[in-house]
Amino acid sequence: MPSERSQREPRESALSGDTPSANGRLTKRIIACLDVDAGRVVKGIKFQQLRDAGDPADLAQLHANAGADEIVLLDITATSGGRKTLVETVRRAAAHLFIPFTVGGGIRTLEDAAQVFDAGADKVSVNSAAVADPSLIEQIAGRFGSQAVIVAIDAKRGTNAPESAEVYIAGGRKATGRNALEWAREAESRGAGEILLTSMDRDGTGAGFDCGLTAAVAQAVAIPVIASGGAGNAAHFIDVFTAGKADAALAASIFHFGTHAVAELKQTLLAAGIPMRWPC
Amino acid sequence: MIAIVDYGAGNISSVKKALTHLGAKSEVTSDPAVIAAADKIIVPGVGHFSRCETLNHHLRKPVLDAIAQGKPFLGICVGMQWLFSGSTEAPETPGASLFAGECARFPATVKSPHVGWNQIDIRDGSRLLRGVDDKVFVYYTHSYRAPMTDATVASSEYGGEFSAAVERDNVFGVQFHPEKSGAAGLKILENFCAL
Numbered sequence: 517m518p519s520e521r522s523q524r525e526p527r528e529s530a531l532s533g534d535t536p537s538a539n540g541r542l543t544k545r546i547i548a549c550l551d552v553d554a555g556r557v558v559k560g561i562k563f564q565q566l567r568d569a570g571d572p573a574d575l576a577q578l579h580a581n582a583g584a585d586e587i588v589l590l591d592i593t594a595t596s597g598g599r600k601t602l603v604e605t606v607r608r609a610a611a612h613l614f615i616p617f618t619v620g621g622g623i624r625t626l627e628d629a630a631q632v633f634d635a636g637a638d639k640v641s642v643n644s645a646a647v648a649d650p651s652l653i654e655q656i657a658g659r660f661g662s663q664a665v666i667v668a669i670d671a672k673r674g675t676n677a678p679e680s681a682e683v684y685i686a687g688g689r690k691a692t693g694r695n696a697l698e699w700a701r702e703a704e705s706r707g708a709g710e711i712l713l714t715s716m717d718r719d720g721t722g723a724g725f726d727c728g729l730t731a732a733v734a735q736a737v738a739i740p741v742i743a744s745g746g747a748g749n750a751a752h753f754i755d756v757f758t759a760g761k762a763d764a765a766l767a768a769s770i771f772h773f774g775t776h777a778v779a780e781l782k783q784t785l786l787a788a789g790i791p792m793r794w795p796c
Numbered sequence: 797m798i799a800i801v802d803y804g805a806g807n808i809s810s811v812k813k814a815l816t817h818l819g820a821k822s823e824v825t826s827d828p829a830v831i832a833a834a835d836k837i838i839v840p841g842v843g844h845f846s847r848c849e850t851l852n853h854h855l856r857k858p859v860l861d862a863i864a865q866g867k868p869f870l871g872i873c874v875g876m877q878w879l880f881s882g883s884t885e886a887p888e889t890p891g892a893s894l895f896a897g898e899c900a901r902f903p904a905t906v907k908s909p910h911v912g913w914n915q916i917d918i919r920d921g922s923r924l925l926r927g928v929d930d931k932v933f934v935y936y937t938h939s940y941r942a943p944m945t946d947a948t949v950a951s952s953e954y955g956g957e958f959s960a961a962v963e964r965d966n967v968f969g970v971q972f973h974p975e976k977s978g979a980a981g982l983k984i985l986e987n988f989c990a991l
Contacts, residue, residue: 540953
């Protein structure tokens with residue numbers, strides 16, 4: 517169990533840190549994530565203990581209809597094979613999905629990216645391979661545009677300050693010694709369109725997003741930051757959109773297992789003054 | 797048949813997918829003859845305005861000829877920006893100058909790119925936006941935007957007001973991505989298919 521930090525970040529008023537008038541009515545985004553293993557949606561607790569949660573195409577449609585602003589499909593076993601299965605899963609899920617659709621997991625080359633774009637993805641998320649060869653970001657952005665490249669960063673800081681968070685790769689199994697903020701800035705300069713930041717300390721715990729880490733990264737870069745890891749209830753989303761300065765927040769299990777339907781979550785956030793796309 | 801013009805500007809499979817979903821026949825092409833034979837033309841596009849060089853190089857004439865013949869034309873994102881005189885993103889690359897003004901980057905007062913769902917204020921009388929709810933949310937991803945003009949039929953606010961959609965006679969443009977904007981986006985594409 518991760519130790520709950522005794523000092524939670526104070527909750528700021530909605531939109532503090534932003535300039536609402538300049539931002540017009542751009543909403544914060546709620547992103548439903550499907551962790552896929554061999555063509556089935558699963559969800560782990562702290563990257564382990566997987567349980568089956570259904571068919572990716574069905575779930576993507578279900579979340580879109582329920583009001584999710586985007587869908588992310590992460591192939592969590594891609595590093596150990598199964599590219600063909602993934603591409604077919606993407607094709608099936610994308611066929612009737614008309615909101616932004618991101619695919620990640622095991623994308624190591626420009627060709628891997630091209631395959632999932634061809635299958636219907638709008639964006640790819642790159643992680644380990646981009647750390648190993650950062651020029652991958654430039655290659656994909658150069659051909660498909662920056663808007664199509666999300667750099668996913670799995671970061672861990674334990675009880676240390678957000679500024680000292682470390683980047684992990686290989687599904688959170690391997691420390692890199694790289695600083696998360698520094699890597700986010702490099703990814704941006706190489707053409708990343710968004711950062712998907714997962715707190716490994718919080719992932720799967722339902723204890724809330726790491727708002728300190730998210731805010732630190734959001735302030736380090738100018739591109740949108742998607743917060744991930746730790747969503748457990750609506751208050752956690754309010755926190756990450758205010759104190760955490762996130763542009764979007766991603767969650768998986770709380771949607772699949774019915775703890776919190778997207779529609780209900782969005783209404784709660786709207787009532788709290790967070791700009792949301794509603795009705796959908 | 798709707799020609800979806802492929803000029804190397806990013807991923808355009810989602811436009812084709814949406815048209816297929818709506819039951820419209822379309823073809824992704826960079827062949828001037830296919831463009832000339834099409835009933836309608838869509839120029840999609842994401843990415844850098846300099847990609848329009850390819851469009852200007854060998855597809856400009858067939859596309860402009862089709863427009864001159866009165867065929868419905870829809871530009872999406874960079875495809876809409878191309879309808880203007882150009883963009884400060886690539887000053888050496890001219891647009892089609894069918895609408896007045898130059899596209900420019902968002903001011904430094906807001907984060908750029910503008911990514912996500914934003915509302916559109918719809919003007920009365922648009923054929924492209926017929927039956928679409930005013931203030932509906934649509935999906936954007938871009939760093940440059942077109943100015944407001946007398947052809948603007950919908951606007952959004954982000955670092956000030958900009959053209960979300962333009963329309964004159966048979967020429968239409970949308971800065972947002974109708975193929976990624978849920979039911980509202982599909983309605984817009986359906987309207988275009990029905991022209």
